[in-house]
Amino acid sequence: MISLGRISKRSEPYVLAAIILLSLLIQARSGQFFSGNNLVDLARSLIVPALFSVGCMMVIVSGGIDVSFPAIASLAMYVTDKILLASNYSGNVILAYAISAGLGLLMGALNGFLIGFLRLPTLVVTLGTSSLYTGLMFGAFSASASDVPPAIARHGKEILFTATNPTMGLTSNMPSQILILIAVLILAFLLLRYTMLGRGIYAIGGDETAAERAGFNVRGIKMFLYCFVGVLAGITGIARISMMTYADPSTMLGMEMTVIAAVVLGGTRVTGGMGSLTGTILGVALMTILSNSLILIGIPTYWTRVFTGAVIIIGTGVTAHQTIATRRRRAQSQKAAA
Amino acid sequence: MKRRLLLVVAIVMIFALAVPLFAQSYNPLNFKSKKPMSQWKIALVPKDATNAWFVRMEVGVKQFAKDTGINAFQKGPPKTDAAMQAQVIEDLIAQGVDAICVVPVDPAALEPVLGLALSKGIVVIDHEGASQQNCLYDIEAFSNEGLGQTIMIELAKMMGEKGVYTTMVGNVTNASHNEWADAGVAYAKAHYPNMTLLAAEPRVEIMDNLDTAYERAKELFKKYPNLKGIFGTSSLSSPGVARAIEELGLKGKAFVTSVGLPNENKVYLKDGTLQSVLLWDPRDAGYAQLAMAVKILKGEKIENGCNLTAPGWTSMQFAPGSTKVLQGKGWITITKDNVDSFGF
Amino acid sequence: MTTTKTAATVRGVRSARDPNLLRLLVMLVFVFVLMTVLRPNQFATIASFNSMMRQFPEYGIMSIGISLAMITGGIDLGVVGTANLSAIVAAKFLIGTVPRGAPPAQVVPYLIIAVLLSLSVGLACGTIAGTLISRFNIPAILATLGTQQLFTGIAIGITNGRPQSGLPLLYSRIGNTEFFRFVPLSFMIFFIVAVSVGIMLSRTRFGTFMYMMGTNPRAARYAGLNNTSIILRTYMISGLLSSVAGLIMMARANSAKADYGAPYTLQCVLIAVLGGIDPNGGFGTIGGVTMAILILQFLSSGLNMFNNISNFYRDVIWGGVLILVLVFNKLLSWREERRAVRKSMN
Amino acid sequence: MAASVLRVKGITKSFGGVQALRGVSLDIALGEIHCLAGENGSGKSTLIKIISGVHEPDAGEIEIDGRRFSHLNPKEAIGLGIQVIYQDFSVFPNLTVMENLALNSELMDKRKLVNYKRARAIAANAVSQIGFDVDLDERVENLTVADRQLIAICRALLQEAKLIIMDEPTSALTKKEVKALFAVIKRLQARGLSILFVSHKLDEVFEISERYTILRSGENVASGSTVELDRKTFVFHMTGRQFEDEFYTPSAIRREPILSVRGLSLGGAYADISFDLAAGEILGITGLLGSGRTELVETLFGIFQPEAGTISIRGKEVRIKSVKDAIRKGIGYVPSDRLTEGLFQPQTVERNLSITVLDRLSDHFGFLRRGAIAAMTRRWIGDLSIATKSPALPVRTLSGGNQQKVVLARWLANDLSILMLNGPTMGVDIGSKYDIHVLMRKLAGKGLAIIIVSDDLPEVLACASRILVMRDGVFVQELDPTVTTESKLSELSTGIA
Incomplete structure (x- = not known):
């Protein structure tokens, strides 16, 4: 049923084309892009931003915006880390994920309450809670970089396979955390596509009043959504520190803007209602490849920011231009049809 | 109009000169x-x-x-x-x-x-x-200079005083990191004729982030196969780079040292990926x-x-x-x- | 019928707009009194006011820039990048051209050129951001995220990230002038900026256009407003203000660098929001923003007087206050709205 | 009389001291098309919300299918077979037709998961019920307004509705679409459904309904069988006022045209349009949505740039580069969508009114002359009798008619020579509509050249001195309103005899 015309209106193909072009450029400049170990390295770097982007995309689809997820992830993982260290816990890492997810849930619930029940503007609320959570982490918990408990350290050493670059003999390990990403993606896909809850998220983003009248529990869905983002952030926090076997409370802060940029780059409509997991992952992949290949391309460190800035501007510019073009085309075809 | 402007400038100057802020020797x-x-x-x-x-x-x-x-x-x-x-x-x-x-x-x-x-x-x-x-x-x-030299001496020791190296700073805007790196590079130039600074990427920045140190190191080793040493400054560079070296299978072939805290580097020091880090x-x-x-x-x-x-x-x-x-x-x-x- | 309806809404409108200022004022007084009571010998002193007046103008001016962008329904995340880039250009010019040890009279023309240069860089940065948003329809948040990277990147690129110091002494002498040994020049500049932007918003045609376009860009177009030019001019003003802030930072630090004040961006957005600027555009006043700036400065300086309280509690209080204000505003407006909505329902 | 599907008795409701409904009653028989009429603020919406369970009445009772309730909640109401189709249709623009149709019924069934196969079946069944031909995978935002409404109707049918309440269903539809809608309504009636048709458009009330109930100021003023009703009484019941019959005979049309359009074309919208407009004339342009009428006037207002042809003002060929340019040339435009194009809803009446004249009401440096603005605002509020307590109120607190007057005043305050109005009385109650018509005629009499774009045919007939009918982007005929009938107009614009 999907026609070619419909596909050309989506932004996924454009992002994919951009990724391919960029890959070819990197390959040409370094001869290193399509080596097994480079791809594994990229996949590894993708895990954390991709985990964040799933929740971020869902929030944008619902018509909101969330800038608090890095703060939630940091505080949740930090408190978890400290609890486990203090209790000399040496069991399974699942407990770490559970605690962190639980803390994320609580923090997300505050967002959800303020946004869903009090109907406060999402950007302002999450800016506020973000400030609150980071402040708590550094103030009340006087957080600083710390060791990780053995459970997390062991988890960090679990690797799925090792990719070797045949020409140079370099090896890269695929961390097991990629499984978490895959699981989250599958879960999010099922949630968004096959549950009323997921369709409700799209419905709210399309028209909130209509959603309410149709019988969607708008408050409940928003509550769920921000809780979900919180849980996801908590999990991401543990994934991050286990991959580094080192708990640095500030390592994730400031990621919100790049993640949002990646999500929008992937075709999610800033005003809500539209967005796909495929597009989101492509957007994140593009940003990840970009930020992890500046040396491979051979851009001097001093000029990397200029390059990233230019790519954000050009990338979003193309997407913006393309949606406007689509809108125009649609208006004209409607006129023609009438 | 002009006269008024002059007046304003004059008043500002009077106030300005009334406040002694600089170049005082105490x-x-x-x-x-x-x-x-x-x-x-x-x-x-x-x-x-x-x-x-x-x-x-x-x-x-x-x-x-x-x-x-x-x-x-x-x-x-x-x-x-x-x-x-x-x-x-x-x-x-x-x-x-x-x-x-x-x-x-x-x-x-x-x-x-x-x-x-x-x-x-x-x-x-x-x-x-x-x-x-x-x-x-x-x-x-x-002295900043001395620390830079010492990091370089340590690195040279590991590299056998020959090969390509580059420097890594917490942020390119970090003053002391740049001073150490400058001193180290100058020292190498004078004392280790067989060591060369990677011309394409002479100074890499890790945004004060352990994970970035790791990712940048991986990129460097992939792009520049003959890169043998990384002169780190930030305390986050040695654990990050060491992790990359270990994972890429370059242990014993590539080296790093920097200022570092014992706990952050313990694992890598013990398994030999790192030989030494410096600390006060x-x-x-x-x-x-x-x-x-x-x-x-x-x-x-x-x-x-x-x-x-x-x-x-x-x-x-x-x-x-x-x-x-x-x-x-x-x-x-x-x-x-x-x-x-x-x-x- | 109409009479009773509108009479009720008049009350609704008035109490919905002024009370926010009133609440901010109450909060300001509360923080002030609290700090004064807790630190009687330190907080309410001339030295402490003098210190505060030297601190907030730079980020205060940037907050005003961001507020303007937010009134038109956008946001400007590029203020700090613009400030530093324009300061660096001025610094590079001064360092490169002023002969060492030149007498003040000889330096003045160079200073004037440097200031003009820096202001024009600010304008240019604003023009770029404004063009991206108005002509290429890039969402402001992303466009300015991009320009922030771009401007900071250029600043790093042309300096290799090193601070540009060795400015002629006269620059920071003038920059750090204190009138009557108490009122810093930077504060005067902030005052002038706040008053003139306030007047621009409330008393000029352009200010009204900004509010109207921020409320409904489509209706603005049909009313004959040139949205492209309004957006462009708004970001140009924001860029200009950023470069003023950059010049102040340059005087305070006696040097310029690519990443001075990087954390100010988020802080400025928070100030604007607490100050009552509607992030969706169309509403908010400079009075509110100024009060939010002062609240933040009181909190910040006050907390610095408690040796054992981490500065991060400022973030906690700030975030908490922001949310509480929102909740409070909401509960009140709900009460009003419920009345108004029910009446307009039939 | 047949059994009642819905009977409400003595409903009283007040909001914070304001009495919205005073003992209102309504009785709808099985299989009946019943019209609920009343001006804005008469209590229609409140009554609907009480029936659909959104509001709880202070007193009175609701009887559905013989069961009595003192109040309902929305779920109960739906369960009892009551469906409301809101003015905005409450569809999800970003979702497909299929989802729009299926989601609601899945929600009612309390399903947690989505089964696309079942959803498709539900959707296909729904559209087939009224013979609606639509691509189930198309996003609703790509559909026309009329199609969106049909989707809302199909969706209501899925809920096994017994009574469908349509809240001003025709306000955004063209004449042709209204016809199609009425056909659908008749078909629903044939299946035994009852329809409560909420409207204040009298011709529609006469055309579709069998019985009517009229509310005014929250009270029943009349009800009965529609055939026994005539226009004059209807209008009187609605407004409590008597109106003169309307028509316009231009008194002072100048010979020289002020505006001449020759061969104007815009790809995909209209082609080869030529006409003249003289001062004192009211030119009516009518045609269906999509006939190119809106694009035509918006081209004259500088929103679109024509691809071919010329525009001359007072004999001089001009290029209208932008809206500002159009205003400078003395052209004003009241857009069709007051909500999104006309007004700045949360801003004050004063700001909304003065926005187009700020250039004149500010000094050399762009400072506003606030006294002059306030005086001007006061004057126009008085002149057009805009009902507002204070110019400092947000314009959204005004009724539709008064809002439209604010937009009008904005243009009249300019030194205009040409005023174009697109759907000038859409969603405006009869009283205000009458006022606006009188005003337009008065303005034309004073020498303004006016273009009205409207598919409200009686309005065009009543106001215009000359009518141009547009179809598929071209003018099909010019008519003299004094010798034209509604049916002739409708025939010409639809192309269907």
Whole structure:
């Protein structure tokens, strides 16, 4: 049923084309892009931003915006880390994920309450809670970089396979955390596509009043959504520190803007209602490849920011231009049809 | 119109000249405090408060306060930022502290505010800010140049004094990191003819992030197969790069060293990915800064060999040609043999 | 019928707009009194006011820039990048051209050129951001995220990240002038900026256009407003203000650097929001923003007087206050709205 | 009389001291098309919300299928077979037709998961019920307004509705679409459904309904069988006022045209349009949505740039580069969508009114002359009798008619020579509509050249001195309103005899 015309209106193909072009450029400049170990390295770097982007995309689809997820992830993982260290816990890492997810849930619930029940503007609320959570982490918990408990350290050493670059003999390990990403993606896909809850998220983003009248529990869905983002952030926090076997409370802060940029780059409509997991992952992949290949391309460190800035501007510019073009085309075809 | 403009300029100039802020030379002996010791208030301003390094420094500050009974505390900006650090100092001056010890994010940016402090009779002690003009003394565990040289000597040792290397800084805007790296590169040029700096990427930045250090290192080793060594400055570079070396299977073929904390590097030192990292204990540095401030408040004259009562800081020497910069015994080299003896 | 309906809404409108200012004022007084009571010998002193007046102008001016962008329904995340880039250009010019040890009279023309240069860089940066948003329809948040990277990147690129110091002494002398040994020049500049932007918003045609376009860009177009030019001019003003802030930072630090004040961006957005600027555009006043700036400065300087309280509690209080204000505003407006909505329902 | 599907008795409701409904009653028989009429603020919406369970009445009772309730909640109401189709249709623009149709019924079934196969079946079934031909995978935002409404109707049918309440269903539809809608309504009636048709458009009320109930100021003023009702009484019941019959005979049309359009074309919208307009004339342009009428006037207003042809003002060929340019040339435009194009809803009446004249009401440096603005605002509020307590109120607190007057005043305050109005009385109650018509005629009499774009045929007939009918982007005929009938007009614009 999907026609070619419909596909050309989506932004996924454009992002994919951009990724391919960029890959070819990197390959040409370094001869290193399509080596097994480079791809594994990229996949590894993708895990954390991709985990964040799933929740971020869902929030944008619902018509909101969330800038608090890095703060939630940091505080949740930090408190978890400290609890486990203090209790000399040496069991399974699942407990770490559970605690962190639980803390994320609580923090997300505050967002959800303020946004869903009090109907406060999402950007302002999450800016506020973000400030609150980071402040708590550094103030009340006087957080600083710390060791990780053995459970997390062991988890960090679990690797799925090792990719070797045949020409140079370099090896890269695929961390097991990629499984978490895959699981989250599958879960999010099922949630968004096959549950009323997921369709409700799209419905709210399309028209909130209509959603309410149709019988969607708008408050409940928003509550769920921000809780979900919180849980996801908590999990991401543990994934991050286990991959580094080192708990640095500030390592994730400031990621919100790049993640949002990646999500929008992937075709999610800033005003809500539209967005796909495929597009989101492509957007994140593009940003990840970009930020992890500046040396491979051979851009001097001093000029990397200029390059990233230019790519954000050009990338979003193309997407913006393309949606406007689509809108125009649609208006004209409607006129023609009438 | 023109005349009015001139008038305004003239008025501004009069006010401007009435405020002496710069290029004053102060005699430390004039900073002897008239207050009893129990009323002294000494603040130490770190670069930020979250870095493990400064958390450790605060241990020294608290220890000093306990040992001497003096009201000494650490108060840092919420983010590593020169402008915010200046604001904290502004507030401390307004509160009327007796001495400010500071680890500047950027010495140049603090000149005006520290000048203000000095003009109000507040003792100013710098640490890791050898280029600072507006301070009474700058105390260093070493000279910036010396540390850079030592990191290079360590790296050269690992690399067998030959091969391609590059430098890695916390941020390209970080002043002291750049100084160490510059000194190291200069030293290599003079002493190791077989070592070459990677021309395409002579200075890599890791955004003060362990994960970025790891990712940048991986990219470097992929793009430049003959890269053999990384001269790190930030304490996050050795664990990050070591992890990359280990994962890429380059153990024994590629090397890194930097300033580093024992705990962060323990694993890699023990498994041989890292051979050594350099350290001066920030706790002792914090303790020594306060001791220095107290000496001046007491009106003591500072001479070669003065004792700042912290391990490694017991016999300070003026840097060659300077009457301001005092250097201690230096840094400690941490290897797998002594890494367990620090307890932090 | 109509009479009773509208009479009720008049009350509704008035109490919905002014009370926010009133609440901010109450909060400001509360923080002030609290700090004064807790630190009687330190907070309410001339030295402490003098110190505060030297601190907030730079980020205060940037907050005003961001507020303007937010009134038109956008946001400007590029203020700090613009400030530093323009300061660096001025610094590079001064360092490169002023002969060492030149007498003040000889330096003045160079200073004037440097200031003009820096202001034009600010304008240019604003023009770029404004063009991206108005002509290429890039969402403001992304466009300015991009320009922030771009401007900071250029600043790093042309300096290799090193601070540009060694400015002629006269620059920071003038920059750090204190009138009557108490009122810093930077504060005067902030005052002038706040008053003139306030007047621009409330008393000029352009200000009204900004509010109207921020409320409904489509209706603005049909009313004959040139949205492209309004957006462009708004970001140009924001860029100009950023470069003013950059010049102040340059005087305060006696040097310029690519990343001075990087954390200010988020802080400025928070100030604007607490100050009552509607992030969706169309509403908010400079009076509110100024009060939010002062609240933040009182909190910040006040907390610096507590040796054992981490500066991060400022973030906690700030975030908490922001949320509480929102909740409070909401509960009140709900009460009003419920009345108004029910009446307009039939 | 047949059994009642819905009977409400003595409903009283007040909001914070304001009495919205005073003992209102309504009785709808099984299979009946019943019209609920009343002006804005008469209590229609409140009554609907009470029936659908959104509001709880203070007093009175609701009887559905013989069961009595003192109040309902929305779920109960739906369960009892009551469906409301709101003015905005409450569809999800970003979702497909299929989802729009299926989601609601899945929600009612309390399903947690989505089964696309079942959803498709549900959707296909729904559209087939009224013979609606639509691509189930198309996003609703790509559909026309009329199609969106049909989707809302199909969706209501899925809920096994017994009574469908349509809240001003025709306000955004063209004449042709209204016809199609009425056919659908008749078909629903044939299946035994009852329809409560809420409207204040009298011709529609006469055409579709069998019985009517009229509310005014929250009270029943009349009800009965529609055939026994005539226009005059209807209008009187609605407004409590008597109106003169309307028509316009231009008194002072100048010979020289002020505006001449020759061969104007815009790809995909209209082609080869030529006409003249003289001062004192009211030119009516009518045609269906999509006939190119809106694009034509918006081209004259500088929103679109024509691809071919010329525009001359007072004999001089001009290029209208932008809206500002159009205003400078003395052209004003009241857009069709007051909500999104006409007004700045949360801003004050004063700002909304003065926005186009700020250039004149500010000094050399752009400073506003606030006294002059206030005086001007006061004057126009008085002149057009805009009902508002204070010019400092947000314009959204005004009724539709008064809002439209604010937009009008904005243009009249300019030194205009040409005023174009697109759907000038859409969603405006009869009283205000009458006022606006009188005003337009008065303005034309004073020498303004006016273009009205409207598919409200009686309105065009009543106001215009000359009518141009547009179809598929071209003018099909010019008519003289004094000798034209509604059916002739409708025939010409639809192309269907």
